[in-house]
Amino acid sequence: AQKITQTQPGMFVQEKEAVTLDCTYDTSDPSYGLFWYKQPSSGEMIFLIYQGSYDQQNATEGRYSLNFQKARKSANLVISASQLGDSAMYFCAMSAPNNAGKSTFGDGTTLTVKP
Amino acid sequence: DTAVSQTPKYLVTQMGNDKSIKCEQNLGHDTMYWYKQDSKKFLKIMFSYNNKELIINETVPNRFSPKSPDKAHLNLHINSLELGDSAVYFCASTLGGGNYGYTFGSGTRLTVV
Numbered sequence: 001a002q003k004i005t006q007t008q009p010g011m012f013v014q015e016k017e018a019v020t021l022d023c024t025y026d027t028s029d030p031s032y033g034l035f036w037y038k039q040p041s042s043g044e045m046i047f048l049i050y051q052g053s054y055d056q057q058n059a060t061e062g063r064y065s066l067n068f069q070k071a072r073k074s075a076n077l078v079i080s081a082s083q084l085g086d087s088a089m090y091f092c093a094m095s096a097p098n099n100a101g102k103s104t105f106g107d108g109t110t111l112t113v114k115p
Numbered sequence: 116d117t118a119v120s121q122t123p124k125y126l127v128t129q130m131g132n133d134k135s136i137k138c139e140q141n142l143g144h145d146t147m148y149w150y151k152q153d154s155k156k157f158l159k160i161m162f163s164y165n166n167k168e169l170i171i172n173e174t175v176p177n178r179f180s181p182k183s184p185d186k187a188h189l190n191l192h193i194n195s196l197e198l199g200d201s202a203v204y205f206c207a208s209t210l211g212g213g214n215y216g217y218t219f220g221s222g223t224r225l226t227v228v
Contacts, residue, residue, distance in 0.1 A: 043203065045207075
C-alpha cells in the first residue's frame with residue numbers, strides 16, 4: 001500500500017522568500033512517481049511537478065523544485081521567490097505502475113504568503 | 116479548449132434524488148478517474164477507467180455507478196443521494212500508468228440538502 005504524509009497543515013512565508021513544503025512517502029513498489037499539485041481557493045487542481053523514482057536529478061519547473069531524497073523517502077517541494085499568488089493548498093501525491101496509475105494523495109499543506 | 120471539462124460545476128439537490136456528473140477530456144489520454152474531496156480537503160479515489168475498461172473500483176457504495184462510453188468520456192451517476200455524499204467530485208485524466216501527472220477537471224460541488 002502507498003502512503004503519503006504531509007506533516008505541515010499550514011505554513012506561512014514572506015513574499016519573495018523561499019519555502020519548503022514537506023512530504024514523506026511509503027511504498028514497496030520499486031518504480032513510482034511523485035507529484036505536487038496546487039489547489040488555490042478557487043478550487044481547481046493544478047499539476048506542478050513530477051519526479052520519477054529512478055530520476056537521478058531533482059525535478060525543477062520554474063520556481064518549483066522537488067527535493068527528492070530516496071533513502072529518506074522524502075519529496076519536499078521548494079518554492080523560490082514566493083508570490084502572493086502562491087497562497088493555496090498544496091498536495092503531495094504518488095502513483096505506481098503496479099497500482100493501475102492510481103494516485104494516493106497526502107492531506108495537504110495550506111501555504112499563506114504574506115506581503 | 117478546456118482540456119478536462121466537467122459539468123455541472125455546482126449541483127444542489129434533495130436527499131433521495133438521482134443525479135449525474137459528466138466529464139470529457141480532449142487530451143488523448145487513455146485513463147480517467149473520479150476522485151472525491153471531502154470537507155476536510157481529503158482526496159480519495161473512487162473509480163478509474165482505462166480505454167473504457169474499469170480498472171479501479173474502490174470501496175464506494177453501489178449507489179455510485181461510473182460509465183465510460185469511450186476513452187474521452189467518464190460519467191458518474193449517483194442514485195438515492197444522501198447528505199454524506201456532499202463533496203467536491205473531481206474528474207481527472209492521464210496517459211499510461213499515471214506517471215505523467217493528472218489533468219483535473221474544475222470539480223463539481225455537490226450539495227445534498
